[in-house]
Amino acid sequence: MTKYLIWIFLPALMGNAHAQQTLKDSTGKALSDTVPRGTPKNLKLVTVSAGAFEASDKAKGASLTPMDAVTVAGSNGDLTQSLRSLPGVQQIGETEGLFVRGGTSDETKQFIDGTLFKYPNYPSVPGIPQGARINPFLFKGILFSSGGYSALYGQAMSSALILESVDLPEKSSASFYLFPANQGAGLQHLGKDNRSSFGLGLNYSNQTLYNALVPHVPDYFQGPSYLEGNANYRVKTGRSGMFKVYAVWNKSAVGMYNQDVDSAALRSGYLVKGGNIYTNMSYRTMLGKDWKMETGLAYSNNKDKRTVSLVDAAEKPATLPEVPPTLKNNTSDIRSNFAQTRVVFTRFLAGEQAVRIGAEHFYTKDAGVYRDSAVAQTDQLSAVFAESDIYLTSGLAARVGLRLEHTSLLAKWSLSPRASLAWRLSDESQLNFAYGLFYQEPQNEFLYRNRDLSLSRAAHYVVNYTRRAHNRFLRVEAYYKQYQDLIRLLPPDVKSVSTGNGYAKGLELFYRDKKTFKNLDYWITYTYLDTRRDYLNYPMSLRPPFAAPHTMTIAVKKFFPDLSTGVNVSYALAAGRPYYNIRYSDGWQLADQGTTKPYSIVNLHISHLMTLFPRWKHKDFSGFAVGVNNLLGTKQVFGYNYSYDGQHKMAVSLPANRTFFVGFFMSLGIDRTDDFLNNNL
Template identity: 35%
Template sequence: MKALFLSAALLIASLSHAQTQLHGLVTDKAGQAIPGANVYLKDNFEGTSTDSLGRFRLRTQITGPHTLVVSSVGYTSQERSLRLGTDTTALRLTLPDVANLLGGVTISAGLFEAGDGTRMTALKFMDIVTTAGAGADITSVMQNLPGTARVGEQEGLFVRGGAASETNTLIDGMIVQNPFYSSIPDVAQRGRFEPAMFKGTAFSTGGYSAQYGQALSSVLLLDTQDKVNDANKLTFDANLANAALSYTHHGSITGRVSYTNMQPYFALMRQTRSWAKAPEGLDASITVKEKLSATSSLKLYAMSSHSNSTVNLPTYERPAEVYPLRLRNQNYFTTNSYQRLFDEGKWELKAGFSYSHNYDYINVAETKSLDRYDRRLQYRTVLTRYLKGNHVLLAGAEVHHIHITNVLVTAKYSLRDSYKAAFAEGEFHLGLKLAARVGVRAEQAGVLGRANAAPRLSVAYQVGAHSQVSVAAGQFYQTPDKNYIYRNQKLNFEQANHLILNFQHTHNDRTFRVEGYYKQYAQLVREQGLVGFDPDPYRLVTAATDNSGYGYARGLDVFFRDQKTIRHGDFWVSYSLLDTKRLAGNFEALATPTYASRHNVSLVYKQFLPKLGVSVGGTHRYASGRTYFAHEATEFLGDKLPAYHNLSLSLSKVLFVKRSYVVLYTTVDNVLGTRNVFGYRYSTDGKSRTQVQPPAYRTVFAGVSISLSK
């Protein structure tokens, strides 16, 4: 942490007072903002880049006649002759598309974004915080997109028949070891990171780039905000469960402290669980974003999180009999990235370093310890070459050092892994309407003593001025769960092969896409020699294991979003059809996993009333009943839960005071109070069962956010 503060101090000290200030807006020919565009003075390379709204601000001591250059990948560079020396110059610059893009054919199969990473992603910060029922949580919003399943008793993204462990979360290309707060049994937790950190998200539902690995199903890519030259800002947030204070210095350094105590909220809102100590926590973070020069930048982020809670859990053996489970968590995470452009933007170097450290101290019935500890150290470097004709070549490598330990009463299990990967990928625009991305990723896991090579291919063809079809195929590998490796380090990688066909039409703030897919699982871990099935997700693995498991997932995803038809309105509809089965773990037969729903529907609507400063929103989610294990059933995992329904509403009001503002907000989750059931837990003899319920059937939340700036 001391090194982080020192780096920030050195960066701020390097800034100097400017005599001339240039500011303006960079857009495409349709008037859409272009974020991340390079803006610099020719022959001096003193410059900056545009923010998420296409705005830029450049201070310089240079005077006299000079040429301003604006460039961005996928667009034709533009130059503007200026005479520097005036106090302020406001500019509006338009970049035309590269001629052979014909409106922007992009690789979109399996990747949920509206364009490539240098343009606009499908979901931005405002999409996250204004979606009703999501609680400003990134993962909760992603569950409204096609391909995902709604699972309420555990956190994570369940994508196209895959478990939560098959999805990785990455920040600036670096894997996040613990993206969610530590949870207790049958209670899902929200993500650790504030959506304001990120300029956008790219959510892959399959067939993703060779740059990423160790995920059989999908990756959630989060890119942090770049530096924006802005005024100092102090923000205070408060509600019944949390109070937070953050300060931003000139868009470069942000510090945040947050205290959470759920006791006042639980006193007002009835809970389905008994808490001996309501969850309490303290979080702190610091973010540094700095332009080191016209062609290089540095981002530093560090956070610390501490929490403590005690819940009374049912024994499932006798009615009303409970036992206390205490969970104390300590989490530390930092990620740092460096970016530099060479040779007038033809070469780009990205290098990153991240470190995470997580402790879970778990005490059961005041006597038994079930502690968990994990640590990950990661290094990553990517070199990219931008060629004429919008062709791109890249190559990179990454190294992970992982240490995991579990304490189960008197037994202790531990493993260390040195995971290495190298990858190469090229994106080519072949002719006027065809684009292709070809890549390969090689991995080596020290704990297994094995390696693999995974080819990836994506092709997109433009079939109209605003429409295209895409196809993606590839192999994906993942190291088996730690609970299996503790006992058997001779296992092989688990494998999934993806095939995806996509059609997408994007025009006039409307997006329609339909995607069919087939995913084949191989080399899944199976437990052999067991008698009967144990549905306990927290059980200890004791059986012999091998890689004889297999399975499949196939289905259809449909998405439509319209931000044009209704003035100041925005709505989207998503639907997923899923058919999936697998024979893995301690399954007795090929069956649909308990986390997979055949039908998932989400309806999201938002209405903005600018004159009143009011935003209203509603979200309705539906999921057909998931499978569950019933002791009395004749068919393995043949029984179904009731269908899931949830209607949520939100309302917010913005009050502006000069350059400061106050936001008042309230949300109601599950307005109708639907008694959703997430599963059943049985007694040992199978004669009695207990429902797995949400923490509360209906939640009402209200709060205020006050932002002060000069």
């Protein structure tokens, strides 16, 4: 259950509901924008698309749209969860984030209009995924690059999620939704001259009542509760300029008790309170006929306060003699400030070739207490980059780029070459190749203790084949990633060093068919992943616990026009993931290991659409939605927590075997019924 649950069945409420998606290049450039001058109109273009799934309101085809992604049954309207229906992404049920091609969630970064969205999720809670802090329907373009992405972006070793915000709404409108645990309302006002707009939104979610009705394993003593407000302003400037401002403020609180793994008589307490303010400003304009300028500015203030405790049956503080006190009782309270400025210039050349040059600067300052120890650090990261689109022939295109970065915290430089090549085989199919180096700073928990670390590095090699014809889309991709300078932990003082390495290789399949069956749309994905890492406290090169060798998803959407009702079903299956109990005894040792049972989950969502007040001047578009996640109640096991002495373990599983929702929604000002009926499939 999330604050955006209402939108699960509501693609037609949005101005881009009718949009379809195609694969674009690694910067999100539209297919129609890359046609070489003088190219015959009946000749389909070759575009650079190795490693990228992309969605836009300008694209056509039968692959995937932003609405498709977030209306997959089980996504809960959360963009990150919805992208788990794509190949290459692991089915992780115990935490938030995207785990892509053998990489951790920290190795995937999100960008909004070119700038980094540094804190995309509410603060993490052990064993329970937390939702996104931003509404996915603010975006007209979604580029999910699972490898080999553009030199215009950095600091992500595995993947980049590149989001392009909406310019102006189609019309003024208002909306609200009412679910037992989630309520919200929004307003978008378009100026009379159709050149400016502003919007406001407020969303609140409190799961207390729901958790009282549906039994959960954690005993919640606070929340979970989430409050979010947002505002946007957009204005056209001159003939080609567009200025956009987006701001969001949110806070959350989750407090819970679980049985302690070291003592059946005690409980482990966990309380996290989060607050975040995020602002993004962007401006783009043409400079004459051949130059384009894009600028961005982002600021975020983030506060996370976490309290770990051990209590007895009366909820009084407790300790265990055999366990160090700080493991069971500690506090972290970190305030982070982040700012970024960015500028990109594009020079358009003959034949729709182009050269892009740019620079950006990141400022990050963290201060507070981490596990009862005072911490403070400041980093200034600067980058310059250049990239060029080159059409070698009408059927052969290349993109080459270079990115140079310097971080003041580590006093390190990095140089990242990137290259992609696309070869059009026919009007419906093409081959794509990509290569690149990708660097990333270590996570804060390591930098707090040791600044003498290196940038971690991954080299990507990607090749794929795509075919799109008759509203069907096929994509097959193979890749290889090589990691260097990963974080290792050296006992007995657990000092971190940058000496780890690893690899990931695999094969992925995506097939979508919107043609064969009337009013029915389905897609199938399959992922094979072989990955190992010499990493953290691993005593040897191991498959990481978040990596399953085989993953498959099936998403089916059926619409019944006569009933104005849609039925969405999704099924996800993944092979068991490894788990380890790694302990220190004259070096790191495997005290226990195994493989979890396979992951298997079926989700069902049903929505019914209607117009309650057809005679109103401002027509409404309304409906209700019901659904259940994990319909069959399958027991999921994601891993195990071990006791301090290693003699006992406790399974990490879903808080509840099934989750349910039911609710009502309404949009005023735009009647999207016809769009939904005509373009839902």
